[in-house]
Every structure is written in C-alpha cells, then in structure tokens.
Amino acid sequence: MYSGLNLLTTMKDQKMKNNLIFLYPGQGSQYRGMGYDICESFPEARKIFDRADRYLNFPLSRLCFEGPEDELNSDLNAQIAVYTASCAVTEVLRARHIEPAGVAGYSSGFYAAAYAADCFDFDAGLDLVRRAGQILIDEGRNIKGSMAVIFGLPGEQVESICRRTGTVDVAIRNTPRQIIVSGIQSSVAQVMETALAEGALDVYLLPVATAYHSTHMAGSTILFRRYLDTVKVRPPRTALYSYSSLNRVVDEKDLKATMADHLSSPVLWVDVIEILRSSGNSLFIEAGPGTVLYRTVRWIDRTIEAMATDTAASVKAFLARYAMEKNAGGGKGSSAGQL
Numbered sequence: 001m002y003s004g005l006n007l008l009t010t011m012k013d014q015k016m017k018n019n020l021i022f023l024y025p026g027q028g029s030q031y032r033g034m035g036y037d038i039c040e041s042f043p044e045a046r047k048i049f050d051r052a053d054r055y056l057n058f059p060l061s062r063l064c065f066e067g068p069e070d071e072l073n074s075d076l077n078a079q080i081a082v083y084t085a086s087c088a089v090t091e092v093l094r095a096r097h098i099e100p101a102g103v104a105g106y107s108s109g110f111y112a113a114a115y116a117a118d119c120f121d122f123d124a125g126l127d128l129v130r131r132a133g134q135i136l137i138d139e140g141r142n143i144k145g146s147m148a149v150i151f152g153l154p155g156e157q158v159e160s161i162c163r164r165t166g167t168v169d170v171a172i173r174n175t176p177r178q179i180i181v182s183g184i185q186s187s188v189a190q191v192m193e194t195a196l197a198e199g200a201l202d203v204y205l206l207p208v209a210t211a212y213h214s215t216h217m218a219g220s221t222i223l224f225r226r227y228l229d230t231v232k233v234r235p236p237r238t239a240l241y242s243y244s245s246l247n248r249v250v251d252e253k254d255l256k257a258t259m260a261d262h263l264s265s266p267v268l269w270v271d272v273i274e275i276l277r278s279s280g281n282s283l284f285i286e287a288g289p290g291t292v293l294y295r296t297v298r299w300i301d302r303t304i305e306a307m308a309t310d311t312a313a314s315v316k317a318f319l320a321r322y323a324m325e326k327n328a329g330g331g332k333g334s335s336a337g338q339l
Contacts, residue, residue, distance in 0.1 A: 019282040020100040022093075022116055023297070024086050026107030027208070029290030030078045032067040034310065035085040039065075041312040044095045045088035048122060052084045055123050060084060075209045076133040079108045083129045086112035086288030087122055089309050093287070098322060101281060102239035104272050106293055107172070107213070108133070110243065110262060116287070117236035119255055124231070128259070132224055136263060139220040140210025144185040147171060147208050148192050151178050152201030155270075161194050171213035172267040175299035180206065182214035217264040225260035243267045246275060273300045285309060285318060 039046040039061070049061040063072050064081050071077060086109065105113030108129060115125045150158050155170065158179040162168040168183030168191050181191050188211075192203040211217065233252050240249045242258045244265035249255050273296070276284070284306040286293040297306040309315045 019280065020098070021276050021281045021284045022090075022100040022103045022113070022287045023284055023293045024103065024105040024109035024112040024116070025082055025286060025288045025290055025293050026105065026109035027075060027078045027082060028206075029109075029288060029292050030064075030072055030081050030085075031290060032065075032069045032072060034064050034081070034289040035061070035088055036065040037312040038085075038088060038092070038315060042088075042092045042095075042315070044091040048088040048091050049084060051122060052080075052126065055126055056080070073207065075137060076130065079129050079133045080126065082109065082289055083112050083115075083125060087115050087125065089287045089315065090116045092315060096319060098319075100238060100285070102241060102276065104241045104243065104276065106243065106269060107262075107267050109288065110259070112288060113240060114233075114236070114249075114255065114259075117238040117240040117249075119233050119236055119240070120231075124233075128231070131227055132220075132259070132263060135220045135223050135227075136212065136217060137209050139217055139223070142219075143211065143216050145183065145211025145214070145216055146185045146188045147180055147182045147206040147212060148188050148203055149174075149178065149180050149206060150192070150195045150200050150203050153177060153179065153195055153199060155179050157198065158191075158195065161191050161198065165191050165194065167216075169214040169216075170266055171211075173270045174296050176270055178296075178299070180213075182211040183216060184211070213264070213266055215264060220263040221260045224263055225256070228256040228260060231256075241272060241276070243269060243272050246271055269296060270300055273297055273304070277301055277304055283307065 035049060039049055052060045060081060063077065064085060072081060103113040103116045111125050111129050115122060154177060155173050159170050162170055162181055165187050167187040168181050170179055171182035172180035174180065181188060195203050233255050235251045236249050242249060244262055246268060249258050282305060284297050284304055286308045289310050291308045291310060294306045294308045297304050307318050309318055
C-alpha cells in the first residue's frame with residue numbers, strides 16, 4: 001500500500017560504509033534511571049546531559065536519573081529526555097568513529113536521528129523538540145483526543161474499523177499486528193470496542209496528551225513549518241529516512257518539510273524496517289533508552305539481528321561486537337574496542 005521505491009533505490013545506490021542502521025526511539029521509551037550508568041561509564045554521554053541541563057536551565061539529568069516518574073512521563077519532558085539520552089549514546093559511538101549506513105527515528109525520535117545525521121547541533125535539536133512538542137500540545141487543547149493500541153489485528157482491518165467509525169486514523173504501525181490509532185476520544189473508544197468484537201487480542205489507551213500522528217494535528221504541521229522557516233539546518237551527512245513518506249531526506253528544504261509533515265502523518269514503522277532490511281543492512285542498533293524498537297524489529301522480521309544500547313553494559317557489548325567484526329574483516333583495528 002505504501003511505496004518505498006525511492007528509499008530502497010537510494011539505499012542501494014549509496015556507497016555504504018558498513019551495514020549498520022541506527023534507530024532512535026521516541027516518547028514512551030523513557031524510564032526513571034535512564035542514562036545514569038552510561039554517563040558513569042562514558043564521559044561523552046555525561047557532557048551531553050550536562051549541556052542539556054545548562055541550555056534548558058533545568059536539571060533534566062536529575063529528572064532522567066531520579067524522577068519523579070510522573071514528571072518524566074509528561075509528554076514534553078519525555079520527548080526532550082529521550083532525545084537527550086539518545087544523543088548521549090550517539091556521542092559515545094561517534095567518539096569511537098562508529099558511523100551507520102543510515103538512521104531512522106520513531107516519532108519524536110526523528111530529531112535524534114537528524115542529529116546523528118549532522119543536520120543540526122544538540123542545542124538546536126533541543127529547541128526543535130521543545131517547539132514541536134509545545135505546538136502539538138497547544139493544538140491538542142482544541143480537541144478531546146486520545147490514542148490506543150490495537151493488538152492482534154492486521155493493519156488493513158484496523159484501517160477499515162477506523163473508516164467505519166470516523167474521526168480516527170491509524171497513527172502508528174508498530175508491528176504487522178500491533179497498531180496504534182489516534183483521534184477523537186469518543187471515537188477511539190468505539191474503535192477499541194469494535195476491534196475487540198472483531199477478534200483483537202487486547203486494546204488499551206496510551207497515556208498521551210493528544211491525538212498525535214493524526215489528521216487532527218494538521219494545524220500543528222502548518223505552525224511548525226512557519227517556525228522552521230526561521231531555523232537553519234544542514235543537509236544530512238548520513239542517510240536519513242522519513243517514517244511517513246518512506247523516502248530519504250535529500251537536503252535542507254526536504255528536511256524542514258519532513259519534520260513539519262511528520263506532526264500530522266502516520267509512523268509507518270513496519271514499512272521502514274522492511275525496506276531497510278531489504279537493502280542488505282545486517283545489524284540494527286536501537287541508539288537510546290529502552291528496548292521498544294529492538295522488540296518491534298524482532299516482531300517485524302526475526303531474521304534481523306538487533307541490539308539495544310540502553311545501559312552501559314549493552315553499549316559495551318555492542319562496542320565489543322563492532323571491534324571484533326571490524327578486526328575479523330581485515331580492518332586496522334578500531335577505537336570501538338577502547339572501553
């Protein structure tokens with residue numbers, strides 16, 4: 001249903017440095033304590049958290065390390081926190097000269113992916129995450145919106161239920177049978193009820209402030225685009241992919257259009273992973289907190305090898321794996337092994 005021809009073609013045409021793909025998580029991957037042991041083990045990560053604290057004039061690092069959880073889980077704090085923790089992991093890998101063949105971000109994780117592609121510096125990314133999140137929250141006050149997970153039905157059936165109900169969109173395709181819908185509260189409740197009646201294994205509401213990734217957020221796309229017209233960005237240095245158009249971001253203009261469109265467009269995560277896999281990439285790294293994307297990759301295609309980097313131990317495991325494979329491949333050695 002969704003064409004990934006452009007994405008597939010550009011990936012095959014580009015000269016790959018390696019077969020690594022970095023995936024960046026979004027809101028929902030945050031947890032109290034995230035990033036703490038990574039900062040204890042890697043000074044590059046600590047510098048990123050310190051930088052966020054200074055720039056925001058707010059102890060974000062303490063919120064990530066200690067909580068309270070309810071404050072960390074509020075939409076805007078969660079988005080900024082996950083961005084920061086993800087960029088911290090990126091800096092650990094950069095310091096060891098590990099560059100991926102491509103990067104992709106899940107929902108608000110796109111900003112960390114764009115940072116990894118060198119589209120803007122860390123502080124500018126904080127501004128983008130904060131501004132986009134605030135625009136969405138403000139827009140959400142105009143409607144009574146919600147989001148819900150539908151587990152156990154194929155995407156096409158969930159789309160049919162949404163069309164029959166009205167004012168609800170398929171917002172995120174996490175796996176072939178885990179779909180997130182978004183829309184007007186009362187209609188989302190009706191979709192949940194119908195999905196259960198039609199054989200869904202489980203349905204539940206997500207703890208979010210509004211109807212993200214739905215057509216109800218179209219006004220947010222317009223407002224964010226106006227803001228982006230005042231912002232300077234750079235073309236991606238590493239291949240960067242949109243989760244909605246399924247295309248590679250080609251330049252600054254395309255990047256701004258993509259970031260704006262993402263606010264009211266679906267996250268076609270299944271399609272992104274399948275296309276990246278079909279291009280011959282062999283190892284997918286979730287660069288950031290949690291293991292949500294690691295698990296979705298395994299659900300989408302169990303032949304894909306994936307690794308998480310949400311703890312110091314898991315980062316070190318990846319660095320050791322990378323160094324071993326580089327040495328086995330005849331490389332001259334890599335600072336990836338210098339823990």
